[in-house]
Amino acid sequence: MKIGILTFGRPQTKETEPPYETKKIFEAALARGLEARIFCEPFFSFRERDGKMEIFYDNEPMPACDVFIARTNFIEDFGLHSTTVDMLLSAGYKIINSNTLTSAATKNKLTRKLLLSQAGLPMPRSSIIRDIASVSTETLALGFPLVVKTPNGSGGRGVFLAENLETVLPIVDYLTVTQKIPVLLEEFIKEAEGKDIRVFVAGEKILAAMEREAKPGDVRSNIHAGGAGRPIELTETEKDIAVRATKAVGLEIAGVDIIRSNRGPMILEVNARPGFEGLELATGIDVAGGIIDYVTNHEF
Numbered sequence: 001m002k003i004g005i006l007t008f009g010r011p012q013t014k015e016t017e018p019p020y021e022t023k024k025i026f027e028a029a030l031a032r033g034l035e036a037r038i039f040c041e042p043f044f045s046f047r048e049r050d051g052k053m054e055i056f057y058d059n060e061p062m063p064a065c066d067v068f069i070a071r072t073n074f075i076e077d078f079g080l081h082s083t084t085v086d087m088l089l090s091a092g093y094k095i096i097n098s099n100t101l102t103s104a105a106t107k108n109k110l111t112r113k114l115l116l117s118q119a120g121l122p123m124p125r126s127s128i129i130r131d132i133a134s135v136s137t138e139t140l141a142l143g144f145p146l147v148v149k150t151p152n153g154s155g156g157r158g159v160f161l162a163e164n165l166e167t168v169l170p171i172v173d174y175l176t177v178t179q180k181i182p183v184l185l186e187e188f189i190k191e192a193e194g195k196d197i198r199v200f201v202a203g204e205k206i207l208a209a210m211e212r213e214a215k216p217g218d219v220r221s222n223i224h225a226g227g228a229g230r231p232i233e234l235t236e237t238e239k240d241i242a243v244r245a246t247k248a249v250g251l252e253i254a255g256v257d258i259i260r261s262n263r264g265p266m267i268l269e270v271n272a273r274p275g276f277e278g279l280e281l282a283t284g285i286d287v288a289g290g291i292i293d294y295v296t297n298h299e300f
């Protein structure tokens with residue numbers, strides 16, 4: 001079986017090291033006796049002739065590949081790069097997490113809220129607001145402190161804790177007027193005490209899970225924001241909602257963040273491009289190997 005790891009963003013040349021996750025997935029495939037190759041999206045080109053599209057990689061005809069695993073890096077214009085995914089799918093290539101680039105999974109927190117809500121998944125109460133006029137009514141309903149989120153933040157960036165109206169008003173004013181973006185206000189789950197759970201999902205399976213704890217003085221438990229991780233046992237409900245949340249946003253492989261509240265576990269986020277270096281470190285689990293096992297057993 002030939003596995004392609006489809007990466008995006010900054011072109012990788014022979015001199016540049018691929019990101020940790022790409023490298024680990026590549027090595028896990030080789031360790032299982034499979035063929036593997038890293039494909040970097042900016043090296044794809046196409047030739048259209050009479051209704052037929054030929055695909056080239058690094059200016060050579062596209063080599064055979066049984067399945068691709070899409071791993072996006074940071075990309076500024078998803079629309080342009082997702083064309084490559086569409087071209088490969090249209091040519092009959094199989095891609096795991098193709099929706100990473102083509103669906104609402106990548107869009108923003110607001111779209112993901114909608115999809116998770118449609119799937120009936122538990123989440124903290126929230127409001128999406130467009131200006132400061134609605135702040136008082138919405139904050140009254142949600143209570144203080146509350147969490148303010150920007151639609152496109154990740155890694156904990158764009159997540160603020162607001163203690164009172166005096167704090168929340170200028171943030172909302174700045175984001176809606178200067179940045180011209182909608183703002184997400186969310187009920188603060190105080191009882192979680194700065195902890196949440198990162199669950200790594202592949203299909204119906206949980207590959208690994210860790211509890212993350214924010215560093216003192218922060219409410220964001222993201223490893224990127226300095227949070228620390230340790231292994232954790234999930235309840236059946238937590239496993240179930242993590243798998244359902246992954247499907248709800250159209251993914252096969254995802255990093256789902258869950259927070260334990262007094263009203264039960266709730267979904268905070270579904271990450272379409274989950275890193276797993278911190279998770280492997282915290283749990284000792286070979287997440288990359290789990291991904292390859294999932295891919296090799298996957299039925300398209």
Ligand code: ADP
Nearest residue numbers: 124153154155156157187188189219220221269
């Ligand atoms: P990002 O996508 O940037 O990781 P999240 O929405 O997952 O943003 O929030 C980042 C972190 O902030 C979470 O991992 C969690 O620790 C904390 N957090 C987010 N929302 C809440 C909330 N409603 N109540 C308590 N803590 C929260």
